[in-house]
Amino acid sequence: MDVLNLEDKLNEFQCQAVRHVGGPLLVLAGAGSGKTRVITYKIAHLVEECGFKPWQILAVTFTNKAAREMRERTEELLGSAASDVMLGTFHSVCLRILRRHAELVRRTQNFVIYDDDDRERLINRILKEMGVGKELLKARAAAAYIDAQKHKLRGPDHKMLPVNTHIDTLCARVYESYEAAKRQSNAFDFGDLIFYTVRLFEKHEMVLSEYRYKWKYILVDEFQDTDFAQYRLLRLLAGEQSNICVVGDDDQSIYRWRGAEVTNILNFPNDFEQEVEVVRLEQNYRSTGHILAAASALIGHNKQRHNKVLWSDAELGERLHCYEADSETGEARWVMSRIIAAYREGHTLSNMVVFYRTHAQSRVFEDALRNQATPYVVVGGLKFYSRKEVKDVLAYLRLVLNPKDDVALMRVINEPPRGIGATTMNKALKIASAHAVSHYEGLLMLAKEADGKRARKAIHRFRDLMDLLRRTADDQQDVFRVAEAIINESGYMTRLQQEGTHEAQTRKENLEELMLSIQEWRDRAEDRSLATFLDHVSLLTSADEGEPNADAVTLMTVHAAKGLEFESVFVTGLEEQVFPHFNADSDEDIEEERRLAYVAVTRGRKKVYLSWARSRQRFGRLDMNLCSRFVSEIPQELRQMSSENAMHGRGSWATNAGSQRSQGGFNWSDRKAPAKKKKATGRHYDYNDSQADPFDDSGKVGRSVMHPSFGQGQVARVDGSGPQARVTVQFPVYGTKVIVARFLDFQEELPF
DNA sequence: CACATCGCGCTTTTT
DNA sequence: GCGCGATGTG
Ligand SMILES: Nc1ncnc2c1ncn2[C@@H]1O[C@H](COP(=O)(O)OP(=O)(O)OP(=O)(O)O)[C@@H](O)[C@H]1O
Numbered sequence: 001m002d003v004l005n006l007e008d009k010l011n012e013f014q015c016q017a018v019r020h021v022g023g024p025l026l027v028l029a030g031a032g033s034g035k036t037r038v039i040t041y042k043i044a045h046l047v048e049e050c051g052f053k054p055w056q057i058l059a060v061t062f063t064n065k066a067a068r069e070m071r072e073r074t075e076e077l078l079g080s081a082a083s084d085v086m087l088g089t090f091h092s093v094c095l096r097i098l099r100r101h102a103e104l105v106r107r108t109q110n111f112v113i114y115d116d117d118d119r120e121r122l123i124n125r126i127l128k129e130m131g132v133g134k135e136l137l138k139a140r141a142a143a144a145y146i147d148a149q150k151h152k153l154r155g156p157d158h159k160m161l162p163v164n165t166h167i168d169t170l171c172a173r174v175y176e177s178y179e180a181a182k183r184q185s186n187a188f189d190f191g192d193l194i195f196y197t198v199r200l201f202e203k204h205e206m207v208l209s210e211y212r213y214k215w216k217y218i219l220v221d222e223f224q225d226t227d228f229a230q231y232r233l234l235r236l237l238a239g240e241q242s243n244i245c246v247v248g249d250d251d252q253s254i255y256r257w258r259g260a261e262v263t264n265i266l267n268f269p270n271d272f273e274q275e276v277e278v279v280r281l282e283q284n285y286r287s288t289g290h291i292l293a294a295a296s297a298l299i300g301h302n303k304q305r306h307n308k309v310l311w312s313d314a315e316l317g318e319r320l321h322c323y324e325a326d327s328e329t330g331e332a333r334w335v336m337s338r339i340i341a342a343y344r345e346g347h348t349l350s351n352m353v354v355f356y357r358t359h360a361q362s363r364v365f366e367d368a369l370r371n372q373a374t375p376y377v378v379v380g381g382l383k384f385y386s387r388k389e390v391k392d393v394l395a396y397l398r399l400v401l402n403p404k405d406d407v408a409l410m411r412v413i414n415e416p417p418r419g420i421g422a423t424t425m426n427k428a429l430k431i432a433s434a435h436a437v438s439h440y441e442g443l444l445m446l447a448k449e450a451d452g453k454r455a456r457k458a459i460h461r462f463r464d465l466m467d468l469l470r471r472t473a474d475d476q477q478d479v480f481r482v483a484e485a486i487i488n489e490s491g492y493m494t495r496l497q498q499e500g501t502h503e504a505q506t507r508k509e510n511l512e513e514l515m516l517s518i519q520e521w522r523d524r525a526e527d528r529s530l531a532t533f534l535d536h537v538s539l540l541t542s543a544d545e546g547e548p549n550a551d552a553v554t555l556m557t558v559h560a561a562k563g564l565e566f567e568s569v570f571v572t573g574l575e576e577q578v579f580p581h582f583n584a585d586s587d588e589d590i591e592e593e594r595r596l597a598y599v600a601v602t603r604g605r606k607k608v609y610l611s612w613a614r615s616r617q618r619f620g621r622l623d624m625n626l627c628s629r630f631v632s633e634i635p636q637e638l639r640q641m642s643s644e645n646a647m648h649g650r651g652s653w654a655t656n657a658g659s660q661r662s663q664g665g666f667n668w669s670d671r672k673a674p675a676k677k678k679k680a681t682g683r684h685y686d687y688n689d690s691q692a693d694p695f696d697d698s699g700k701v702g703r704s705v706m707h708p709s710f711g712q713g714q715v716a717r718v719d720g721s722g723p724q725a726r727v728t729v730q731f732p733v734y735g736t737k738v739i740v741a742r743f744l745d746f747q748e749e750l751p752f
Numbered sequence: 753c754a755c756a757t758c759g760c761g762c763t764t765t766t767t
Numbered sequence: 768g769c770g771c772g773a774t775g776t777g
Binding site for chain 1: 768769772
């Protein structure tokens with residue numbers, strides 16, 4: 001049986017890894033060596049050639065996005081059978097398990113998941129109850145303590161909880177109340193998903209053996225970034241047989257701060273009764289020789305690592321382009337000029353990525369891209385689902401699903417204002433804790449007691465609302481209907497309409513977008529229930545936003561870049577204090593920053609650009625920083641300094657003169673036809689399309705144009721044709737002007 | 753009880 | 768340079 005032709009697709013060592021089936025297997029290899037490909041083919045091999053059923057395979061990835069990509073690639077090999085493979089992140093797999101066995105971990109099946117924000121609210125409430133001031137212990141710090149313990153599988157009653165300092169002891173007490181509160185609220189936090197799944201398996205052998213029996217083979221990608229709890233989970237599931245394959249690269253371990261233990265991968269070979277097969281992959285298939293040499297030199301500066309051989313038979317390619325800017329805006333201008341230049345050479349925008357160390361750095365690049373009317377997608381920042389109005393509606397949904405969700409109740413009880421303010425809620429809270437019931441029940445009890453008529457009426461109105469929403473949920477089994485009822489019946493929409501401010505308008509639009517995304521989800525989902533939708537939202541991550549189809553430049557943090565690859569990579573903000581980050585001071589921290597830089601550089605296939613700024617605005621202060629040590633750790637002969645005005649001359653805005661150009665957009669008449677890039681993907685822009693000729697003026701009236709000094713305007717009429725045509729344009733600020741066509745950018749002609 | 757204003761601290765990085 | 772929370776007023 002050899003239907004897959006593994007030898008054609010994989011090198012000798014990859015084949016060896018794919019074919020090794022009995023017992024534990026470690027694939028330890030550097031960047032771009034085809035580890036992920038091994039996992040994909042191994043899944044196919046197990047099914048096609050070893051007699052495993054798809055549902056007997058569990059494959060764990062680091063992000064949902066990686067899971068989706070792996071599912072797609074598996075589908076190419078296995079067809080529809082691929083959908084039966086259990087493929088997901090640790091968190092999504094555990095969530096599914098916990099939903100089935102909630103009652104064994106002191107929850108009911110309709111439990112909800114608290115996000116970071118909910119968690120902070122809850123901890124703040126606890127700190128208040130304990131009478132601990134914020135100056136002594138901040139909610140974030142307590143949350144970090146709790147997370148750290150969970151990563152190590154230590155519950156609030158664990159003997160090894162750190163109690164060295166007064167603060168630690170305080171945190172340990174917070175931890176205890178926090179766990180109790182979540183249980184009372186029928187809620188889990190993110191870390192609980194792993195923690196309680198392990199607990200479930202440890203305490204209920206029957207359940208564990210069910211899953212052991214079900215999953216006969218386990219594969220794990222990015223294994224270097226697993227924590228203790230996740231490793232324990234894998235070992236429990238793998239059992240004595242240990243049919244488990246893990247792949248990873250200790251040089252790419254970048255989540256130590258989140259509890260990841262690189263020893264998981266380093267000790268793996270010695271951690272089993274039986275022999276552990278170790279396969280090393282040494283050929284890099286991703287990057288050109290110069291990029292690979294630079295990355296290897298860089299990571300070579302780390303002392304705590306296992307040296308790996310990594311070679312490539314690709315051409316040497318370009319050296320790494322480096323640029324020193326005066327300021328962060330100068331840096332962004334340079335990046336922009338390189339993007340345009342690469343585009344002119346025929347590279348598509350979706351093959352370009354801008355990396356930065358922290359989200360705060362994205363802004364200048366966004367501005368630069370917008371100014372040049374260049375499409376971009378920002379990955380992360382998790383903007384949409386953290387908007388106030390969106391979170392409010394989600395909180396209503398959660399409360400409908402789980403009336404005990406105290407955090408959700410506190411959030412929506414007076415949103416919109418309905419006459420139940422702090423004083424009423426404080427009374428309700430007292431009652432609730434005296435009777436050990438949920439806040440919602442406390443509130444209802446308060447209404448029964450002879451309380452002020454106003455408050456009682458308000459509470460009853462709220463109760464009627466909740467009853468209506470729950471009935472809608474039960475009758476229709478459809479999130480969309482429930483969300484619709486929330487927005488319309490709670491008075492939320494009415495209030496926004498009454499406000500009539502610009503901000504209220506934006507919020508309304510956000511709610512419309514939310515409804516749209518719920519609708520889209522519902523139309524695709526098999527199960528439209530509230531619980532399933534809320535699970536989906538909880539597991540959404542930064543990598544999941546943005547439209548995948550558009551040809552656009554990608555912007556993201558280096559952390560989000562793990563496992564991805566791009567033709568052109570910009571690594572920006574390479575300054576001391578920025579990258580490496582000023583918070584990294586121990587040797588270990590610096591080494592993790594260096595691994596991060598290594599991950600960044602190794603994402604590039606053909607072009608890598610390194611840039612830094614001598615000065616940078618930060619917290620409103622102007623910081624002066626030196627070029628990052630990571631730049632000088634790359635041998636000089638692999639680097640090439642670049643100057644800013646490398647932009648085919650000609651009236652370019654790229655001169656360093658600061659303010660004299662603020663608007664204007666990339667002038668499309670300057671653009672050379674793309675070096676022909678035969679489109680594998682279909683819709684690559686073809687400059688010669690008659691439609692795309694910037695001077696074909698038929699139907700230009702009404703279109704949006706950009707002028708270097710007058711900014712954006714609308715075409716009112718066109719006289720003549722070609723570059724000399726006289727175009728009458730209406731500008732919002734400067735009024736009506738007649739302008740010769742060649743000075744205008746016709747925005748809708750943008751090929752992006 | 754609702755709304756406005758002021759000030760503080762914050763930024764790593766994410767499932 | 769901004770969002771959130773604490774604080775004060777109608
Ligand atoms: N045997 C092979 N022949 C040709 N190309 C390959 C081979 N194996 C992998 N590749 C290609 O090399 C690139 C890197 O592969 P992959 O993403 O699997 O590497 P990786 O080891 O997981 O990388 P990283 O650890 O950097 O994320 C991909 O473009 C992949 O298609």
